Amino acid sequence: MNDATSSSSASKDATINTTVPPLSDMTLAEFRSNTSETIWNELLVLGMQPGVCNLGQGFPDYSGSRVAREAAAAAMVDPSMSGINQYTLPAGLGSLRSAICAYYNKCYGLHGGGGGKKAIAPENVMITVGATEALFVSLKTLAGPGDEVLMFNPGFPWYLSTTRIVGATPVLVELHGPDFAPDMEEVEKAITAKTRVLLLNSPHNPCGHCYTKKEMEGFARLALKYNLFVLSDEVYENVTFGGVQHLRIADEEGMFERTVTLCSASKLFSLTGWRVGWALSTPEVLKGLAVYHHNTSYCAPSPLQHGLSVALEAEDGSFEDMPKLVEGNALLLGDALKEKGFAITQPQGGHFLVADTTPLGLKGLECAKLLLIHAKVGVVPGIIFYFADPKDSNGGSGNKGGVDMDRPLLRFAICKRRDTIEEAVRRIRAMVFPSKH
Numbered sequence: 001m002n003d004a005t006s007s008s009s010a011s012k013d014a015t016i017n018t019t020v021p022p023l024s025d026m027t028l029a030e031f032r033s034n035t036s037e038t039i040w041n042e043l044l045v046l047g048m049q050p051g052v053c054n055l056g057q058g059f060p061d062y063s064g065s066r067v068a069r070e071a072a073a074a075a076m077v078d079p080s081m082s083g084i085n086q087y088t089l090p091a092g093l094g095s096l097r098s099a100i101c102a103y104y105n106k107c108y109g110l111h112g113g114g115g116g117k118k119a120i121a122p123e124n125v126m127i128t129v130g131a132t133e134a135l136f137v138s139l140k141t142l143a144g145p146g147d148e149v150l151m152f153n154p155g156f157p158w159y160l161s162t163t164r165i166v167g168a169t170p171v172l173v174e175l176h177g178p179d180f181a182p183d184m185e186e187v188e189k190a191i192t193a194k195t196r197v198l199l200l201n202s203p204h205n206p207c208g209h210c211y212t213k214k215e216m217e218g219f220a221r222l223a224l225k226y227n228l229f230v231l232s233d234e235v236y237e238n239v240t241f242g243g244v245q246h247l248r249i250a251d252e253e254g255m256f257e258r259t260v261t262l263c264s265a266s267k268l269f270s271l272t273g274w275r276v277g278w279a280l281s282t283p284e285v286l287k288g289l290a291v292y293h294h295n296t297s298y299c300a301p302s303p304l305q306h307g308l309s310v311a312l313e314a315e316d317g318s319f320e321d322m323p324k325l326v327e328g329n330a331l332l333l334g335d336a337l338k339e340k341g342f343a344i345t346q347p348q349g350g351h352f353l354v355a356d357t358t359p360l361g362l363k364g365l366e367c368a369k370l371l372l373i374h375a376k377v378g379v380v381p382g383i384i385f386y387f388a389d390p391k392d393s394n395g396g397s398g399n400k401g402g403v404d405m406d407r408p409l410l411r412f413a414i415c416k417r418r419d420t421i422e423e424a425v426r427r428i429r430a431m432v433f434p435s436k437h
């Protein structure tokens with residue numbers, strides 16, 4: 001090394017940074033906006049403490065589809081199926097896409113003719129890593145900076161954060177208790193020239209409302225009038241109560257071409273850890289989703305896709321009696337909460353029951369903490385599902401970085417074994433709430 005080289009490397013050394021650069025501006029902005037994620041993570045840890053009866057996060061405490069598990073496990077070790085442990089095509093395993101078509105076409109009476117209800121073919125199906133990935137790649141495809149995405153408040157928290165992450169603007173339409181049905185006039189009022197996507201969810205998380213035929217027709221009318229895409233999250237489609245039929249917005253006249261339907265094996269087969277979901281739409285729209293799917297997950301786990309194809313082919317519509325179990329759980333828990341003075345919205349479907357804490361004189365977060373400390377029952381306060389209006393930059397009352405802290409709602413996960421719900425009921429019945437002293 002000559003003198004010139006050594007002096008230049010010495011001056012470079014002098015500029016070496018000992019601190020790492022900051023994360024991207026967008027990530028830091030998301031940290032600031034997404035307080036609900038922090039609260040959510042804290043609650044998850046608390047709910048998993050020993051001795052806690054955990055009705056917090058919506059995962060089942062039973063094993064999920066036996067047929068799917070056995071088929072996946074057998075395929076993984078079967079020498080004649082060694083290819084099943086490798087990548088599938090990005091759109092998904094052919095047998096699963098075919099099984100999905102057969103299932104939907106039969107279950108919802110879909111056919112090739114006009115008048116809505118178009119049959120689904122394999123080119124209408126893309127398998128994703130859960131509905132979470134399907135939500136992300138769909139929003140990335142349909143909306144971007146300058147576009148508005150219309151969604152309901154309360155709603156699944158990922159809608160707001162994913163919309164922000166893809167650079168679009170969330171616009172909130174309030175759902176009002178006790179039934180939390182959408183008000184079409186309020187929806188139409190919220191539509192602007194920038195609205196690109198109407199984000200629907202039925203059965204609804206957390207409120208359990210299932211859209212009626214009239215509501216579906218109302219959404220279809222708005223989507224056609226204002227030329228909107230509809231992103232329809234139907235992950236709880238097989239869990240409806242009291243004879244309520246699940247309706248698909250894609251089956252309304254003129255809606256198939258402008259709808260992306262999100263579905264999930266997490267919910268259909270109680271296999272939340274498998275991370276398999278699917279998006280249903282036209283090949284043209286799925287081509288857009290594929291751009292982002294290729295660059296994020298590429299494909300969902302192959303042996304698990306196989307297990308699900310076998311389970312779907314064998315499915316007789318009873319889903320190992322899971323929907324009946326959840327319906328019974330809703331009634332049992334609802335009765336106990338009513339006795340304790342909560343105002344209950346009996347769900348029409350889905351995996352949750354919401355309770356209003358107002359009659360007890362408590363805020364949701366306060367009541368969730370009391371239930372955890374005194375009854376050792378873990379629940380999620382409604383604040384997680386209530387977005388503060390993003391336009392409300394000074395926060396308003398109780399707004400802590402995107403979370404509306406004052407909401408008097410609790411969400412109980414009811415996708416649990418009957419003995420888990422019975423234990424929670426026993427503990428809640430035994431608890432003395434402060435305002436009852």
Ligand SMILES: Cc1ncc(COP(=O)(O)O)c(C=O)c1O
Pocket residue numbers: 058129130131132133156201205233235263264265266267272275276277
């Ligand atoms: C309404 C809703 N959509 C999507 C998801 C995500 O489902 P997945 O596990 O398939 O990613 C959930 C999970 O809880 C949900 O409640």
